[in-house]
Amino acid sequence: GESVGLHLPTLSVQEGDNSIINCAYSNSASDYFIWYKQESGKGPQFIIDIRSNMDKRQGQRVTVLLNKTVKHLSLQIAATQPGDSAVYFCAENIMGYSTLTFGKGTMLLVSP
């Protein structure tokens, strides 16, 4: 829950702003990427995913961008709302493995 956020990078935005959360991954053999949202006291919830043969994927108010050249993933949230306040994790699936490896997370704080 709330203890998840200790020592995490934090992004503070105003309601209505667009938010961009970044993630660097290290393994060039990763072929699947996923973003999760975790609210205080809850388990991670799926937001959006992208496969390595794509550069961009859009969902409802969210867009994921993948730059394989620099091994960088970003999550863009349009018109951020207070309900978007949470910790956001990126995760990668390395080709040949059936496990997801998670990043350390970013806390998003949205002020009304």
Place this chain on the structure above:
Amino acid sequence: NAGVTQTPKFQVLKTGQSMTLQCAQDMNHNSMYWYRQDPGMGLRLIYYSASEGTTDKGEVPNGYNVSRLNKREFSLRLESAAPSQTSVYFCASIVERNTEAFFGQGTRLTVV
């Protein structure tokens, strides 16, 4: 549709005590996972079961054992709890590789 169910939600153990964390999924998923989450550390994989009848170590398996009881159930056992095992434990499942993982609500374990 309950998804992934973990029991118990909270537990306090004394050092040296043993306990089993239970996880069940009703989505007919093939693979199941146990993660632990510590402040600022993201989710780290303890053990996983790629399919019924198989289990494999993850990143942090020491001090834990697992049992894939059937396709639905995957339990995590602490034989002799230590304060370093104080954490929030999450169970997850996926239907196949490169698809989203569904998470339970977590078990908050404190070892004193």
